[in-house]
Amino acid sequence: MIDNQGEEIDRKTIQVNQPLHHKGVTFYQTSWGIAGVKVQVNNSPILQLPMASLDTKGNGQIWGTWIPTKTDLSEGVSLLVRDLQGTLIVYDAKGDLTSAVREGMTIPINGVNLKIVELVGSTGLQIKADPGVPIVYLGFALLMMGVVMSYFSHSQIWALQSGDRFYIGGKTNRAQVGFEREIIDTIEMLKLK
Secondary structure (H helix, E strand, C coil), X not given: CECCCCCECCCCXXXXXXXXXXXXXXXXXXXXXXXXXXXXXXXXXXXXXXXXXXXXXXXXXEEEEEEECCCCCCCXXXXXXXXXXXXXXXXXXXXXXXXXXXXXXXXXXXXXXXXXEEEEEEEEEEEEECCCHHHHHHHHHHHHHHHHHHXXXXXXXXXXXXXXXXXXXXXXXXXXXXXXXXXXXHHHHHHHC
16 A cells, blocks of 8 residues: 555555555455466567456356467467466367466477466455444444443332331333332331330
């Protein structure tokens, strides 16, 4: 990550479930794919060709591309790959499996030497900044404190003496039977005195 002056302020390799956090902003990896492949035919310059995601009818992901082996584009080979580990499957123009190659390997095919230089990956990023998160956490903490406090019984007892009469009353939010017994015990104790 760099600032407006081009200075590096943070560095991390982002992976799934390992986001980068910086000053309240979170960078997530949401997806990955294979954008292309770099190849060299004989001694030509290195070509970067795009790879397309192919429909597998729910059997995982496969990316593929077609590489011309003749300058007039009349012949070529198909390359298929499942992941960024670097193993590519090569099929000829008839659809027959020719070989399996890895990055850096060269294979002879259709009278040319085809070198797989590198797979080019791609990723999807999600950037999230939510300044309200601390407020949500505070609200949750207050809610939990309220839940804990609701387990404690709160009782009030009132006493009033009017002439020769003595009145006792009370109120509780829980355990009303226990509270009633406590009031009766208090009255019995007062009668003994």
